[in-house]
Structures are given as C-alpha cells and as structure tokens.
Amino acid sequence: MARIVVDVMPKPEILDPQGKAIVRALPHQGITAFTGVRQGKRFELEVDGEVTEQVLATAREAAETMLSNPVIEDVVNVTVINDATSTEA
Amino acid sequence: MARIVVDVMPKPEILDPQGKAIVRALPHQGITAFTGVRQGKRFELEVDGEVTEQVLATAREAAETMLSNPVIEDVVNVTVINDATSTEA
Known part of the structure; x- marks a missing residue:
C-alpha cells in the first residue's frame, strides 16, 4: 500500500495565529x-495498488x-511515500 | 534563511475524525x-543563520x-529545507 502526502500551508501574506502563538x-x-x-x-491519502500518474493527478x-x-492556503507538496520506509524518501 | 519542517500525524490507532470526514x-x-x-x-520553523546539529536537536x-x-500523535518527520528550493529536497 502506498500513500500520497499532501502538504498545505497558509499563504505567506496570510496571518497565522496558531504559528504566532507557538513562536x-x-x-x-x-x-x-x-x-x-x-x-x-499534512494529509496522507492511502492508495490501494499502484500510484499511477493518473492517481497522482487526482x-x-x-x-x-x-x-x-x-484563497488563503498553498499546496506546497504532493509526494508519494512507500510504507516500506517510515519516513519520506 | 533556512526552515525546519516538523510533521505530526495522529497515531495509527487513534481515530481521526477529520480524515474520516474527508474520505x-x-x-x-x-x-x-x-x-x-x-x-x-505541518510546522515550519524559521531559523536565522545556519541550522546546526544543536538547532536541529532543539x-x-x-x-x-x-x-x-x-499521547495521541507521532512526530513523523523533522527535516531542514532551504528557501532556495520551493519544495522539499
């Protein structure tokens, strides 16, 4: 089973109150x-079977x-990870 | 300026209602x-100057x-990214 990781961040010009509170x-x-x-x-999408170019496009x-x-967020990353490795390649 | 990315996911055995709603x-x-x-x-920590081993440990x-x-979450990833590249190496 493969997973696709999607990373979403607030746009740089958008105030991020949670980040501000942490800092x-x-x-x-x-x-x-x-x-x-x-x-x-960070989202992890589970895929049964192979991650084809079409699945990645989806x-x-x-x-x-x-x-x-x-309007307020950027998708900064869409990457395939394999469950054989515990961290991203 | 460098950034350190920290990825945190709910533990596999923990119910994730947001993920369930999306699926x-x-x-x-x-x-x-x-x-x-x-x-x-996903957290991005900004570092002024070099990311030393000590900064990474912090x-x-x-x-x-x-x-x-x-109790309910795992830190799955702590990685350095450089602002020269827009995505992770």
Whole structure:
C-alpha cells in the first residue's frame, strides 16, 4: 500500500495565529532558536495498488479543491511515500 | 534563511475524525482513488543563520514536547529545507 502526502500551508501574506502563538510560547520553554513558526496541514491519502500518474493527478486535484482553501492556503507538496520506509524518501 | 519542517500525524490507532470526514466526502466529488485519509499537522520553523546539529536537536525537542501531543500523535518527520528550493529536497 502506498500513500500520497499532501502538504498545505497558509499563504505567506496570510496571518497565522496558531504559528504566532507557538513562536511566542517557545521562549517560555527556553527555546530561542526559531524566529518564526507557521502551522499548516499534512494529509496522507492511502492508495490501494499502484500510484499511477493518473492517481497522482487526482491527488493534486483533490489537494487544490478539497484539502486546501486556495484563497488563503498553498499546496506546497504532493509526494508519494512507500510504507516500506517510515519516513519520506 | 533556512526552515525546519516538523510533521505530526495522529497515531495509527487513534481515530481521526477529520480524515474520516474527508474520505467520506471524496466520492461525492467523483474521487474514488483513495481508501483512507489521515489529517495531521505541518510546522515550519524559521531559523536565522545556519541550522546546526544543536538547532536541529532543539527542533526535535520542541516537536516532541510542544508541537505534538505524544499521547495521541507521532512526530513523523523533522527535516531542514532551504528557501532556495520551493519544495522539499
């Protein structure tokens, strides 16, 4: 079984209150290494069988139309991962 | 400026109502290629300057302690990306 990962992030010009809250909270935990944080979404789509070019095109279409709001979000990544590896290639 | 990406997913044994809602909605849009959907989070941490091994270790610590809930979520990925490339290497 293969999976397709879709990454969605708020557009750079869009305020990201969750990211802002995290970046303000980090110094209270003694963490000062990061100057900014943005929070987005990661989807994993399970595919039975082979990931053909057509399946990937369908994933891209779903990413743009259902998994993201194109007014405020960008689809930054659509990648195939195999379950044989625990992390992305 | 470099960024560190942290990917967090609900643990496999944890119910994911958002993913379930999406997988049920897809056929209504004519999309039948996916047998399952899981929704997680993607964080981008901005780093001024170089991403040293220490900065990466701090990111991993923040990922485990602040950006995820270890009871119900797994940190599946902590990766450095460079802003020169628009997508992950």
